Amino acid sequence: MGRLLSRGLLGRRRRILAAVLAALAMACAAIGLRPDTSSVTVLTAARDLPGGVLTAADAVPVALRPGTAPDGVLRPGTPVAGRMLAGPMRRGEPFTDVRLLGPDLLAAHRPGTVATPVRVSDPDSARLLSPGDAVNVLASPADWDGSEPARSIAEGVTVLALPADESGRGALIVLAATPEQAAELASAQSGGRLSITMAALRR
The missing domain is CATH 3.90.1210 (Type Iii Antifreeze Protein Isoform Hplc 12)
Known part of the structure; x- marks a missing residue:
């Protein structure tokens, strides 16, 4: 009779343990299916x-x-x-x-780099650009007839921004330039016109 009583108690404990484990499994499943409301x-x-x-x-x-x-x-x-x-x-x-003009836009560039807006004469070429592209900037006289080659005034400069511009006077782009390049670009566009060619990115 003692053995039967022991077996009965053992079976009851097993059933209780199985019920507890089943409840825990259901609780874990419910937690796993609950949508993550944090955002x-x-x-x-x-x-x-x-x-x-x-x-x-x-x-x-x-x-x-x-x-x-x-x-x-x-x-x-x-x-x-x-x-x-x-x-x-x-x-x-x-x-x-980095999507907005300001100090953060120049954070990835060398110290001393300045954001330099320039206006290029061919708006169609500017439409091919995206921020991060590298370009070479060429300068020619305002009355340039193509008899002499345009001179290169900045090579491998990075495009920072392409501001919307409805002036109808070429296209405005913002370049990451050295102070020396910025001075050269300002001087060149004050008395002539600028054009660009695509450049390979420096590694």
């Missing part, structure tokens, strides 16, 4: 943006899953109105520090 809110483009000066209506807050936001992303409350967008953005694309 990080960032500023994104409210519409397709061509570049140029931003307004407050150009940025909207959007919640992203943790780990999906890019480095340097701008959070709600960051002022963007009046700042210059470095290049075109698609609707829903997050704003980051």
Whole structure:
């Protein structure tokens, strides 16, 4: 009779243990299926943006899953109105520090690099560019007839931004230049016209 009692107690304990383990398994499964409600809110483009000066209506807050936001992303409350967008953005694309003209845009370049706006005579060639491209800048007289070659005044300079420009006078681009190159570019475009060719990126 003692053996039967022991077996009964052992069986009961096993049933209780099995029930506890089953409850734990169900709880773990429920936790695993529960949607992750945590998120990080960032500023994104409210519409397709061509570049140029931003307004407050150009940025909207959007919640992203943790780990999906890019480095340097701008959070709600960051002022963007009046700042210059470095290049075109698609609707829903997050704003980051390097997408806006300012000190952060030059952070990846050598100390002393300056953002230099120049106007090139051929807007069609400028439309082929994107921020990060490297270009060579050529200068020629305003009345250039092609009888003499244009002179190179800056080689392998990086395009920082392509601001929207409706002046109809060529195309405006912003380059990462040395102070010496910036002075040469300013002098050349004051009395002539500038053109560009694509350059291989320096490694």
